[in-house]
Amino acid sequence: MSLLSTFDQKRPAIVPTDRIIPLRYWDDLDYLRSICHAFTFRFDDALDVTKLETALLRLMEIGDWGQIGARLRLNNHGKLEYHIPACYDETRPAFISTTTTYDTSIKDHPLGSQMPKAGQDQYFLSPSSDFFTSIVCHPDSPRELADWIYTDRPQLHIHDILFQDATLLTINYLHTFADAISRTNFDAWIAVLRGQKEEVPAFVPYDHDPQCTLSKEAPRQSYSNLGRLLNGLSLVIFGLRYMFEILWVQNLEEHPIRLPGRCVDRMRKTVLQELSVTAPKGAKMPFMSEGDIVVAWWVRTMTKALKPAPDRTIMVMNVFNV
Template identity: 40%
Template structure:
């Protein structure tokens, strides 16, 4: 869990010529400070590492993108600041770059050869943490203090080259950006890589925080107000959660859900909802994301709890603010490369989760998004969260005995569609290719977390070129055989 009371590391000397601006409110939060993200893309082609490096550095040298190359510092009040160099050079580059080259095919490398490949049925595959040495340089940052203590660039690019494949990884502190912010970064990077600098959207202003007043007042009654936990219930929930993390170790797996299986799952969910309504005139809508949320939470719960249990499961779905705030705070003509994530909450008993049809569960997830995902509801929820912070207690809803699962769907980021073909030196000829040249065939992330755990978190990384979905999940160590059995039982 880390030491909650550890003293901050001494900071690197300040550079007087740096431009200093504060971080946005949604960026400088405790949970964001605690997480260092690593994101690896496998390409079944040989890519030019220098083209990758130079194009990313060129992007970050643009006037409106220079914040992405800024250094982090703590001010006298303990708040994070961006210190933007007057110019980037070899001593203070925009990006920390490293490159390793192996003169063998990826299938001959003892570690890289074990990277997961698509499966014929839903399967829990390799542990993504096994591959950390392929994702970063040996002395790469592992906590937020490394950035302000070492004058470390916020973005680290690590490229691993094989004779027939390339691994491209970026590392950054979560204070910099979220999944959709990363989508904006990759979209801009690939545009510069292709020589289409004019396609890069300008970033929202560095010195203006468009979300600074979001949540300053409630706009309407909150739909979950009657579920708010008392202080005693919060103590119970937090104690149970902390005990679970301290008592049992984590174990993470990649999960591949084949394309045909997802199609059948969604068709089954829609059929369930039609049957429940008894009205065929209007076809109900549930997205693939809703269905995957329902499916994976059922599998994880079935591995732990009996279907007769009345315990509450709180399914937390990460919800991006960029679309709902596009008409006022976050216009689409600019890229918001920061954090803008809220949450919506679905509450189900274990009995309902495991015994009701899949469509019922997916429909409950969709209904929660519809009810809680409006601009007014999200701002009202934010108001109560900010008020709770002042009291020293989080704003929690549900009951003190509930279990929590967190689904973060990155599919809208379309990471498997990112086009790095302009950096392709030689196309790979392997039979495992699942997409076009210069597109990632496999993606995984890894997190360094201080004082937090990813237990119960389920990032949906996205859909590969063949339509297979890739998920990650962290569960109690020793439970993955049970989870695999539960996935096997969930027939489409």
């Protein structure tokens, strides 16, 4: 979006009947505003899109689940707010749904045939997610914060791609709406689809912040990596080196890596066996998740390939549930 077009856009007028709730502190971070997710579920069967939409509408009638249809607004202080409609209708829907139909098998589609699928029991590098954008996203799918705050668009845009033997379900949303962990709550949608409303978990309303005390209770000195924090001259040097890397290395490619479950299971079994041999007698075995195993494997693979100096500090970032 050009700078000129940004200035030309106006925020929608406030609807008097909307309930306005400020975003929680940890939901309105700058980097969350800058990331728009397009998450695609693949089903190797032809699904009934009408049933999916009906189930999602019914979910939004349970408890506070209807709040996910809120509109994002930027207030005069530069903070994001939720504007929750008093009711949803055709003029202000709870979510946007679009559909593209292909009268062919997904195997015959030039892009669809290259998408990863369940049951592929081998290690490989998938094409970049951007490679599939033209097939999994609708031309009107949101792609940045401006697509929400300068429109009356609900938070969710669901695009259904129907083949004769497969269905791709892409959900577009801003990162302020959900992360990788909260995406598992789409199980609530499935529970309604199965007719098991009793399995729908309670939705934490937007005006309640379970993490409001996060980072306020623990003293700064208790942070184990306090001595590694960048500040002063070290921070300046890091910034200069980071800028140099951005300017020098521009042709970066993103490739998801598929690691078969049998490989992870085998590595985890090996690790547990090694720990059982070295652990003191009677000691409790440490918990080793699949994520622990994959991260350890990846770090070892990278260090073998890049051969960093033995005293080089390596930072590993991972996603976890707070």
